Amino acid sequence: AQSVSQHNHHVILSEAASLELGCNYSYGGTVNLFWYVQYPGQHLQLLLKYFSGDPLVKGIKGFEAEFIKSKFSFNLRKPSVQWSDTAEYFCAVRGYSTLTFGKGTMLLVSP
Amino acid sequence: ETGVTQTPRHLVMGMTNKKSLKCEQHLGHNAMYWYKQSAKKPLELMFVYNFKEQTENNSVPSRFSPECPNSSHLFLHLHTLQPEDSALYLCASSQVLWGELFFGEGSRLTVL
Numbered sequence: 001a002q003s004v005s006q007h008n009h010h011v012i013l014s015e016a017a018s019l020e021l022g023c024n025y026s027y028g029g030t031v032n033l034f035w036y037v038q039y040p041g042q043h044l045q046l047l048l049k050y051f052s053g054d055p056l057v058k059g060i061k062g063f064e065a066e067f068i069k070s071k072f073s074f075n076l077r078k079p080s081v082q083w084s085d086t087a088e089y090f091c092a093v094r095g096y097s098t099l100t101f102g103k104g105t106m107l108l109v110s111p
Numbered sequence: 112e113t114g115v116t117q118t119p120r121h122l123v124m125g126m127t128n129k130k131s132l133k134c135e136q137h138l139g140h141n142a143m144y145w146y147k148q149s150a151k152k153p154l155e156l157m158f159v160y161n162f163k164e165q166t167e168n169n170s171v172p173s174r175f176s177p178e179c180p181n182s183s184h185l186f187l188h189l190h191t192l193q194p195e196d197s198a199l200y201l202c203a204s205s206q207v208l209w210g211e212l213f214f215g216e217g218s219r220l221t222v223l
Contacts, residue, residue, distance in 0.1 A: 098209070
């Protein structure tokens with residue numbers, strides 16, 4: 001069965017700090033990879049996705065993620081976070097069938 | 112506004128009650144999903160419908176009963192729930208099965 005592991009449950013950063021959230025998955029075949037974000041009191045929304053092609057994917061609001069197949073990883077990055085990036089971030093993978101989510105990482109950005 | 116609307120947003124019910132959660136999508140999508148979101152746990156897939164046909168039942172207890180009368184509407188009927196069923200229930204839809212999911216804001220359920 002496929003699974004998703006997010007390394008940190010909580011991350012606290014100051015504004016302008018760089019961000020990297022880890023995501024590893026277990027599935028040996030072809031995968032589709034996603035990062036979703038849930039801002040306080042709002043719905044889950046797609047940040048970015050990888051289906052094929054360039055392993056460096058750019059999403060909304062300056063986020064990007066890199067698919068490293070050999071490491072089964074899809075880490076999320078942003079060079080300089082803002083207070084408005086405070087939210088919960090979910091990595092998800094689709095392997096042979098369903099979409100499986102990680103437990104989420106709560107990011108708190110202090111002004 | 113996501114195009115996926117869930118009602119009610121909050122629901123409190125006793126263990127012997129019968130209630131329903133409703134989801135409506137205005138995106139013309141063909142697939143709809145129910146997920147359960149509990150604190151400190153990954154989102155748990157419950158049910159999947161594609162063109163009104165159920166394609167996935169992720170070993171969900173029978174006290175949860177889904178209904179999909181058409182591609183735009185999805186219900187989750189609740190009966191004799193347990194306190195551990197308290198959670199945020201999320202509905203989502205996608206154009207194609209397991210394409211990009213669009214989520215609603217969820218229905219926060221509390222079982223007393």
